[in-house]
Amino acid sequence: MSRRYPPLTAMMAAEAAARTGSIVGAAAELGVTAPAVSQQIKLLERHLGRRLFDRGRSGVTLTDAGRSILPYLAEGFDNLAKVGQIGPSDRSPGRIVVSAAASVALKWLPGAIDAIRRDRPDLRVELRMEEDPVDFGEGGPDIRIGYGELPYTGLVRRTLVRDCLIPVARPGEPSNWDEDRLIHTDWGGSYASLPVWRDWAAAAGVKMLDPRRGQRAGASALAQEMAAEGGGVALTNALFAARDLAAGRVACPFGPALPMRDGYTICHKDRAPISRDLADRLILQAEMDLDFALSRVTPPLG
Template structure:
C-alpha cells in the first residue's frame, strides 16, 4: 500500500481550513487548540510544506494548503458516506438537507413537496441550523447557504440570486394606502424591518429600496416593526402587521394566491446568491440532483402589483 499521510492530522487540517480557526476546529473536534496546532505541524512536516499562514488567532491557507484541501475534503466525505451506508445496511435512501432558519418553511418545504412527487417513498431529514455545519461529520447530503464562500472544496451550485420588494396584505393596504400607490408618505410605524443578525452586512434595507426607487427616505427601524428572520417578515406582512421588504422566492406562494400584494415593481438584489453545497460523492445521487434542479427554478414574475412607486 502506498504511504498515507497521518489521517488524524488530515482531519484536523480539513476542519481548520473549513472553519478558518484552530480554536473553532478544536471545538468541533473536541480537543484543545494546542492539539490541533500540533496535528497541523505534523502534517506540514510530513508534506514538507507550510499549509497555513498564522497571524495571531487568524489562519489562512497557503498555496500548498489550497492545493490539497479539495482532495482531503472529498476523501473524508467519501469515507463518511461509506460508513453511513454500512451502518444503514439495506435501508432506503434518506435525504439529509441542512438549511438556514429563514428558508426552511417558505422556500425549502414547498420544493420538498414537489420532490416527493417523484420519490414518494423517500425518507427526508431537514436540519435547520446556521453556518457553518460539518457536512461530512453530520452525514449531510446537501447544505443550502447564503453566499458561495462557506464551504471550499465541496461541490457548489448557485441556486438563485434573490431580490426584495415591498409587500403587504391586501386588507392592510386598503386600510392604510389611501388610494396612493406610493410609500414615501406612509407613517414609519407601518414598515417591517428585517434584522439579519451580526454576521451579515450585505442585506438590503428600506433606505436601499427608496434609493433604488428614486427617493431619499430612510425609515427608522426603531419606529417600525422589527423581526429577526426574513421569513418572519413575510408572515408578519401576510398577517397585516405592516409592509415588508419581502424576498421574492419566499413570497411567491402568497403573491400568487393573493394573500400578499406587491406595492412596486422596483426591487433590490441581495448581496449574495443562495447556494447548495454537496460532498462530491453525493452530488450525482438522483434525489440530491432532483432537489437542486427544483431549487434552481426561477421565481415567477411579481403578482398582485398595485402600482409604481413615487
C-alpha cells in the same frame, strides 16, 4: 472551450409543453403558472434562435424546429430520471439530509421538497434548520443551502438562485409609501450586508426620512409573517414569498424588485447520484418560484 447549455428551466418547460400539447398542462405538471411556462419557452427560443411552437386557441403545436429538438429533450430528461432512480440503493436507509439556514428552511424549502416529491414520491428527505458552519461528517447533511459563499471545501458548490427583495403586505393594504408601516428586518451579523429599506428606497427613487420609524423583525421569515397578518409592509426575499403570493396570503403593493448582492449557494456531496439529482431539482424549483414571485411585482411607486 466550455459548453453553452440552454437554461435547464426553459428546457423542462418546453419538453412538458410539447408532451402535453398545452401551456396550461405543462404549468400544472411543473407546479408553476402558465405565464411562467410561456416565459421560459420564449427564453429557450431566443437562446436557440428559432421558434419551437405555434400557439393557437386549442393549445400549442411543434414547429419543424421543435419536432427536431424534442427527441433530444425527452431523452435527456429520461436519462436524468434514470440517474435519480440509482440513488436509493447507494445510501442506507435511503434518506437524504438537507440542511438550510433558518429563513430558507421555514419559508421555501418545505414547499420546494413537496413540489419535487410529486414527481419523485419515493424520495425520503430529512430537513434540518441550522446556521453555518455545519458538520458534514458522519451523520451530517448531504445538501446544504445558505446565502453567499459557504465555508465548506471538498463539496460540489453551485448557485441555487440569485434572489431579489420585494415589498409584501396583506392583500388589500394601502399601496402608498408610509414609513410608519414599514417592517425593518434585522438580518444579523452574518448577513449584515443584505439590503434594507434604505437601500430599496434609494434604488426606487423614494426619499426616506427616518429609518427608525416602523416595526422591526429579527428574521426575513418573521417580517413576512408580520406583513401577512396586517402588520405593515415587509421587504422580503421574492423566493420566500412565492408560495404566500400564490396562496393569496400576501401581495406586492408596489415595486420595484431589488436584486440581492449575492446568490444563495447549494453545496452537496458528490458520492451519490441522488444528491446531485435532488440538487438539480432544487435549483430548477428555485428558478421557477423566483420567476413566479417576480411576475407578481407591481409597478414602481410614481
